[in-house]
Amino acid sequence: MKLSYLWKGLPGHPIHPPLTDATIGAYTAGMVMAVASVIGVAHTAAAEGWWLALVVGLLVTSLTALTGLADWLTIEWGSPLWWTATWHLLSMLTATGFFLVAVLVGHSGYKHGAVESLPFILTLVGFVFLTVGGWLGGAVVFVHGMRVLNLTGEPPGRAVSPVPHPEKEMAEGG
Numbered sequence: 001m002k003l004s005y006l007w008k009g010l011p012g013h014p015i016h017p018p019l020t021d022a023t024i025g026a027y028t029a030g031m032v033m034a035v036a037s038v039i040g041v042a043h044t045a046a047a048e049g050w051w052l053a054l055v056v057g058l059l060v061t062s063l064t065a066l067t068g069l070a071d072w073l074t075i076e077w078g079s080p081l082w083w084t085a086t087w088h089l090l091s092m093l094t095a096t097g098f099f100l101v102a103v104l105v106g107h108s109g110y111k112h113g114a115v116e117s118l119p120f121i122l123t124l125v126g127f128v129f130l131t132v133g134g135w136l137g138g139a140v141v142f143v144h145g146m147r148v149l150n151l152t153g154e155p156p157g158r159a160v161s162p163v164p165h166p167e168k169e170m171a172e173g174g
């Protein structure tokens, strides 16, 4: 067992991907509720839900970004994988900035039960960057193959168990 498993996860079970699901889920819920509020569906409840979902997204983002950073630091500087991962990083940090400003300037809308124009636009732009960043993150994993073990013959019991796969730890730089 290595100490780095605490922030990187195990070979075959990285920590960043499940956190990204929670982060993107919270921001997506926020986006949906912002639209619902603006078009007048459950106006007040949707506005409150929008703001709270963005706050939850921001809180989870701190862990998501740190675990992503731990993996990003292991990539060879200037390599094609590094460039894709760095564009992913920049896109996600930009998205986070837009969501953060939306939460700050949208607090009065939360209190009055309405998503105002500026925070709505900030949420929308943040969501566009989140989508682009998600696409780039997908490329890091599914095109470059980062943190993918590809043990197609691994028995299901070993594939799902939280044990390291020593035969692939070297390849992962572990």
Ligand code: HEM
Pocket: 014, 015, 016, 017, 018, 020, 023, 024, 061, 064, 065, 066, 067, 068, 069, 070, 071, 072, 085, 088, 089, 092, 093, 096, 133, 134, 137, 138, 140, 141, 146, 147
């Ligand atoms: C809002 C914050 C972030 C979100 C929502 C996010 C989302 C994602 C997604 C969707 C993937 C593809 C994996 C999958 O499909 O589950 C991914 C992979 C990755 N991301 Fe992020 N990311 C975020 C922040 C960051 C940051 C700040 C960095 C670097 C400093 C980073 C580095 C990586 C790396 C290296 C991978 C490759 C897979 C891994 O190492 O676990 N991410 N990210």
